[in-house]
Amino acid sequence: MSLSALTIHETRDRLRRGDITARQVTQAVLDRIAAVDGKVQAYLWLNPDDALRQAAAADVTKPLGGIPVALKDVINVTGQPCTCASKILQGYIAPYDAFVVRQLKAAGAVLLGRTNMDEFAMGSSTENSSWGTTRNPWDLARIPGGSSGGSAAAVAADEAIAALGSDTGGSIRQPAALCGCVGFKPTYGRVSRYGLVAFASSLDQIGPLTKDVRDCAMLLNVLAGHDALDSTSVPRPVPDYTAALGQDVKGLRIGLPKEYFIPGLDQEVEATVRAAVRQLESLGAEVVEISLPHSEYAVAVYYLIATAEASANLARFDGVRYGLRVAGDDVNDLYGNTRGAGFGPEVKRRIILGTYALSAGYYDAYYLRAQKVRTLIRQDFATAFQKCDVIVTPTTPEVAFKAGEKSADPLKMYLSDIFTISVNLAGICGISVPCGFVRKLPVGLQIIGPAFGEESVLRVAHAYEQATAWHKERPAL
């Protein structure tokens, strides 16, 4: 078995025992990438020599010493490009490290390479990348999900031991579900956003994509923490998330929101998720029916707030200080030409929608109203968490769809985030873990926790995972 198939904890154990070297692990992963990435296309940028150099110098006594981790191409690493899968950032070389990158480096990780994504994190299939689409390792005719599709596909295909993604409306959890791996969105403010190219400032979080829950906890330990350079970063101590693992779930109350089990949900996906819930019941958890009454409004709220914030966040891409420049006769021409050529259609659509939602005469009806409904959604969760400890739902309404199937209809694409979006709006945490297969494609179980409830989520996720074998499945590539 190739070393590339190992998890973080397995790799770490063997590195510390001296069975293997860090260089061997990174080499194995690079070999795997060479073998399969032609088909999967998870990676946008790879520097094998640099990765091997890092591996050779790695200190395996450190928490992630020698572990090769891939980064979604939205996180700044000094000296590396950071295109966000957009033409408008062609040529940009980052002059600074994101907070999470400093943390990874301090923990001894090997920064392996940069993975594909939907442009500026806007999308649910990675089809919005300017550099071509990534394929789902379980079925190369299908999409891996998005926007962290490259990271999820890389982990699923053993093209990385672990990866980082970013999640604004489900962009870690949804691709994790569709690719059969674990994906975690931390509580808003748990992980610093400094160095993460902003999409929606009040919703974005960086998080891990891993092969199992233990790996996820280990990576979270390194990523989490207060950062003085991020004013939204919460100054709350970081517990050892691995201590939440291996605990039983007897008496733990699991809330099932009735609004999530609706006609749009694929029947087989529903059956698979309900079976997972029964599994949790057999482990001693108590199922409680709850209601999140404003769920049906979440997608609408999201597409007003996220696009409004994005319209401002993406205004800096103007051809003046970095990235693509397309000449113009005057300054406005420069902007219009550069942004016209540099942004893909989905990004443009969202910028227009967001600009409109904030514009004179429309602010109250769109942006302000959306922020009020957001409050109602947050209150829904606060109320629900009085009756349960975690909330369990399907991660996605369906399994991986075929490339091209939804790309012509933006609205249809938006609705694939229907189960993940509320978690971002409420600023709480959530994980997706594999819970089965439908028509040979992975299904994800979402476990949602209250703000800073990472430990409860990991506890339930781990208990479920250890009672099943889904996490050991690998695609036949």
Added chain:
Amino acid sequence: MNYETVIGLEVHVQIKTRSKMFCGCATEFGAAPNTRVCPVCLGYPGVLPVLNEEAIRKTILAGLMLGCTIARCSKWDRKNYFYPDMPKNYQISQYDLPLCTGGAVGSIRLTRIHLEEDVAKSFHFATTSGVDFNRAGTPLMEIVSEPEIRSPEAAFAYLTALKEILVAGGISDCDMEKGQLRCDANISVRPVGQTKFGPKVELKNLNTISGVRRALAYEAQRQMTALQKGEQIAQETRRWDDDAGKTVVMRTKEYAHDYRYFPEPDLMPVVISDAWLAEIRRDLKELPEARRRRFVAHYGLPEYDAGVLVANAAVADFFEKAAGQNPKAVANWIMSVSDITATPIQPAHLAELVAAIEAGRISSKQGKDVWAEMLATGQPPGAIIQKKGLAQVSDTGALEAFCDQAIAAHPKSVADYRAGNTAAINFLKGQVMKLSKGKANPQLVGEILARKLLGGES
């Protein structure tokens, strides 16, 4: 038809802080282009702003000095527009909950004071413009007056007073040449007695306080003349050309004013507690006008001296610490240098020097030498006097002996003096000074000699 002028002023003031509003780049003026920049103030992908506490404190201080109401809770907003001097193409500013509201400069009420970040500086060439982001991100206070200014002269007075207060408070150096204080004006005219405002014209490119007065005078006249001819005044932005002495319509910025303000998601609100406010109040400087009056009344200083001292708050503080028994003398010493606080001299030392001269320990001439040494070394006057052995001999016994010596040695001068040539005593005085190696107290010597000469002692 009589018209009245209605003027409102919007003043932007760069706050004196070491670092920028949202990042740690230095705010120094005059650095080489793009040498005081970082990913944050360049608007790089992935960066985030962090509030500079001192900028907030100084804004609140300004608000207190101007009698504003300080907000209990203040927030930040994005003001969205595209321009090459804008690194993010939105400016972080304050929209509906600014730090200060109300207040006044003299009799002109203020609407508000808020805090925001300054934009970059551009230089214009033949076909291109070059942008230097050193200035981008400097903390900037925007002070908005109510449209209550009624003449160009009143505008001049407003700006002069505002500048004086901000400088005295250590809030800004307000140097217009360095762009530390910038002013835009809104001006309209209306028939006297009409309450409705006429269409307002915004004036830009006002680079000096007197330029503001000139521009407003021109524009008021332009508008009145137009109205008298029956023309309409267009609500527009006009650029003041100081050389030509007129305002010109600026290229209209299409859709210039849909700023699409929304709350800044990257910055948290500021809650100003009573405790914090009390702490800031402790730094509250007496307004210059009041301090000037107090210096005249309490210390008996002439108006001129008081004016010079209060122009710089730190100098005025120094004066008050050193004033002692002879404030006029202290003031004179302070005014003999351009900035006493830039010298190594301590207030207590200056007080000591003045007292030593007053008590006759040293002569005023010696005082000047001691002062020079104090300036050079920062040593206290006592030590210098000691070291140089300057202490005037005021011991009358010793002086009597020197006088007797001089009188004995120069009988001709004695005779001249007694014959009515009073100036002859000066020669004798000089001899005594020589004998005492310059240390004799000249006043005492004069008295002793006079007594001896008149008394007929030989």
Added chain:
Amino acid sequence: MDLAHVAHLARLHLTDAEMAQFAAQLKDILGYVAKLNELDVTGVEPTAHATPLTNVLRADEVRPSLPTAVVMQNAPAQDRDLFLVPKIVE
């Protein structure tokens, strides 16, 4: 929506094809988000921030700036350490 106006606010030059396509798609999306009007939001406070922090401030200390050479490396057009743009006419 006046698409041309909004595109200008956002400084996006759209092709005719994009204008046509987006107009239709945005109409659909706006139609969808209109469902928010079903709700009564009287008395509901808008969510200002995702976390209830206040007074997140930093001390007024100078930190090293970026070396100008590094800054200029990313500049699409520059001359003597200034970022160049087409002439700005006031």
